[in-house]
Amino acid sequence: MKSVWAIGLMTGTVLDGYIDIAMIRTDGTQIDAFGPWELAPYPTDIRDLLGKTFEAALKWRFEGPEPEIFREAEIALTKAQSQAVNQFLDKHGYTSSDISAIGFHGQTVLHAAPESGKRGHTRQLGDGNLMARITGTDVVYDFRSADMDAGGHGAPLSAIYHKAMLRKIHTGGETTILNLGGVANLTWCDGDEMIAFDTGPANAPVNDWIMEHSGEDMDVDGQTAASGTVDEDRLKKLLEHPFLAAPYPKSLDRFDFSASMAEGLDQADGAATLTAFTAGSVGKALDLLPKRPKRIIVCGGGRKNPYMMRELGKRTGAEIVPAESVGLRGDAVEAECFAYLAVRSKLGMPISFPLTTGVQEPITGGQLASQVAA
Numbered sequence: 001m002k003s004v005w006a007i008g009l010m011t012g013t014v015l016d017g018y019i020d021i022a023m024i025r026t027d028g029t030q031i032d033a034f035g036p037w038e039l040a041p042y043p044t045d046i047r048d049l050l051g052k053t054f055e056a057a058l059k060w061r062f063e064g065p066e067p068e069i070f071r072e073a074e075i076a077l078t079k080a081q082s083q084a085v086n087q088f089l090d091k092h093g094y095t096s097s098d099i100s101a102i103g104f105h106g107q108t109v110l111h112a113a114p115e116s117g118k119r120g121h122t123r124q125l126g127d128g129n130l131m132a133r134i135t136g137t138d139v140v141y142d143f144r145s146a147d148m149d150a151g152g153h154g155a156p157l158s159a160i161y162h163k164a165m166l167r168k169i170h171t172g173g174e175t176t177i178l179n180l181g182g183v184a185n186l187t188w189c190d191g192d193e194m195i196a197f198d199t200g201p202a203n204a205p206v207n208d209w210i211m212e213h214s215g216e217d218m219d220v221d222g223q224t225a226a227s228g229t230v231d232e233d234r235l236k237k238l239l240e241h242p243f244l245a246a247p248y249p250k251s252l253d254r255f256d257f258s259a260s261m262a263e264g265l266d267q268a269d270g271a272a273t274l275t276a277f278t279a280g281s282v283g284k285a286l287d288l289l290p291k292r293p294k295r296i297i298v299c300g301g302g303r304k305n306p307y308m309m310r311e312l313g314k315r316t317g318a319e320i321v322p323a324e325s326v327g328l329r330g331d332a333v334e335a336e337c338f339a340y341l342a343v344r345s346k347l348g349m350p351i352s353f354p355l356t357t358g359v360q361e362p363i364t365g366g367q368l369a370s371q372v373a374a
Helices: 044-060 069-091 128-135 145-149 159-168 204-214 220-226 232-238 267-286 306-316 333-346
Strands: 004-010 018-026 031-041 101-104 107-112 121-125 139-141 175-180 183-190 193-201 295-299 319-322 367-369
Touching (some): 004 333, 018 069, 018 333, 031 069, 031 159, 044 107, 069 107, 069 121, 069 128, 101 128, 121 145, 128 367, 139 333, 159 183, 159 193, 159 333, 175 267, 183 267, 220 267, 232 267, 267 306, 295 306, 306 319
Parallel strands (some): 101 139, 175 295, 295 319
Antiparallel strands (some): 004 018, 018 031, 107 121
């Protein structure tokens, strides 16, 4: 198959105020080249709007008509991300005609996994047709709905890209890839076998805890957690949560594990305990795999938290390796993933698999908004 350039866009549930933009060249199987990438800041008013949208989503919970704020936020974030793409292309010397597709993940505002035989639901805000008109490029969006319609969890979708990453660095079952965003998810591959699932929370609970106590966005460099002490008794009880021992496939919403897990602790001890819970839940996840990995390659914002990385080593017993040390781009992985998935979607290749999202058979997904039709 011909190798093409594609752009991926990702904005996580931690609301860090940035749009992740990354460009790769791929044939839908191999990663042939890494192109430019950057973090483009959202306008402040959109970040505030998304915060209100999350609040509305939690009240809605898929019952009744969607909140009106969804459409307002959808238009605003689509325009902001489209403009960011146009600026990105211009800055790096490309035009829209150089790009086969944009993988537009959109903003997840609510996700409910399948439960007791009932299908799950998910909602990502993002208007692919509007983006195609603004950028003049084909856009693939709404990646998760087809999977959930087929009985899957709609997440994680990163597994097939993580498999390509592991292939690129020539490693196998002794290594797993862990992404630490709002939620943590891992991918393990050994030959053709591929397993992926959400392990538990990552940065979301501790970020919310810090915001609640100091008004800051996050625990920068894990300094607050490092100044505290883990409540080991509480942590032991938290690690008995049934989700952590449940078999895969499984997925989480950003709000399934909240900062209230640290209620009653002071700021530092709460941050330490929540961070240790993220690490401990990864340790529990490794126990579920056919072969326990000895090395974890860490992507996402959590790898920049030295305290979280130390806790991961302590509570998993594995070697903890930031993505950059093996030639990968830890901040760009999620955006790269949706560039890769966009190409696979356009080619009709599967993006969901039985041991990753729980579908009965591999299926493709995503909707195509053609720049010609748009």
